[in-house]
Amino acid sequence: MYEWRKLAGWGGGIVWGDRGYMWLAGPPVGPPVVDPEAVAQAVLDGMGLEPVQIGMAPKPLEQVADSVGLVGAPAWMWVENPGPTTWGPITDSGSEGGVTVTVTAQVEDIVWNMGDGTSVTCDSPGDAYRQSLGVRESPSCGHRYERTSRDQAGQAYTVTATTNWSAEWEASTGASGTLEVDPLSSSVQVRIGERQLIEQ
Template identity: 45%
Template structure:
């Protein structure tokens, strides 16, 4: 077995995953056209890192370490957001600008399920060493969700 093969085993042991997708709205709630939708992932060893693992066979051990570099959020409306951090978790009353957001320009009406499909892809940077060798590589992991977006109509009358 080569050090590179052991590195792949170590990476598999980390159980790296796509983002634990979180957004300002949840479940059946509906977002609003023109209002920023905060995007973030729960931060943990398998969703953002850092994470490390060792794989070995008699006489050879390789340790790999992974850290997420970015999340690309395909928002289902033909646009994507690239966020180079885990994002800022929303809290009720949160008025500070998020570090990762998307603003929908159209309602999700007419989309399958009346919702936009959201695909978040994390790119992980992995370094490994052992057995007199070392290397680095990138791996990606994806998660999916959906979000319903509606419009608010305002009627102003003069008396």
Template identity: 45%
Template sequence: MDLTGETVPCRSAFGWFNDSDDCYYGLLDPQPPGDDPLWQGNYPSGAMYQVSCTGPLPGTNGGWTWLPTPPPGFGGVSVTPAELASRAVDRMQLVGPAIGITVPPDRLGLVGVPVWLWTEVSPTTWGPNSATASVPGLSVTATAQVQEIRWDMGDGNAVVCPNAGTPWYEGGIESPTCDHIYEQPSVGQPDDAYTVTATSTWDVTWSGGGASGSLTLTRSSSTTVRIGELQVLVTG
């Protein structure tokens, strides 16, 4: 019902009716670019709406406007800050470690020789990584960072490293940050190789909409290593 007491539809081609100002509000789709001056510096908070107010000609006396929250009567679907945080995490596209290892699948390592372990450092494999998810009137930003990587080496042993590891360099023997020494060759394993699985633990914090929280995620990747024994030939 509008200010004159006349019954009007709650929704029309112009959007949802707000009986406090006799205007229809429709969410702009797509929203203007974040650098559009129509946002008046408010992006990404709130949303832009097309406003059409009642009058002699329906759909006149309006325009575009920014609002921090949906107007009264707007029939948007409600969403919690935690649900938006989950959407923000999905946008980060977090993955398992980009495995670096001194014994790639096409080479043979040796029993007793340190195998260096590391990951390529990027926003999706190590962090930090941030993303924002928004709906009209609510915006949540999440930030993720790996805290440790667990390397299951395939021989029954695991190495937990609270760092990204150190890429091998010419002349390096023992890694200064993360490595493993095999005590038995991989012969007899599937394809005569150990399966190495690296699992990163991501700590995620988020805030927005007057709420905040944290969650822990894991992402894994794997490779194989072949380990042999150094044979010493004795002649005499």
């Protein structure tokens, strides 16, 4: 047997109103307990994070079908579309049961698997190559191939760019923490040849 009491407004304040007794088979159920980390995960899932679009010099075969880079020449890698959903930072909030949780996510680094057994880790979106720059090293994210892609499938290397994200959350209750974010990847094909010198 449980006693119940009702709150009522009176004269601009809150006072006890009606009261009574009732029988319940079990203890009364209180308001649900909000898990701020679960709210944060829901916010993160709704952010729509995306893999990057790859920029490279030499150009990927998907952009220029007859593009060929050279062994020993500097290759440049960069992110074509850096923005909130591909690089961050991106911030969003969600609420449940009177608790508001704010999540901020951003890329920590990008790992370039060059297809030749090597990888390059860069902590920036990189610099886009322009023809006027000539033959020079990328100031932020580059590679040099030491052998041709002749023995690869399609005679091209598969280059994969994987972004590693971090996400932090903070609740209106003062609780905070971090969330795991699955890495996001995209790939292109790059053909590498070698310069042929003819002696006369």
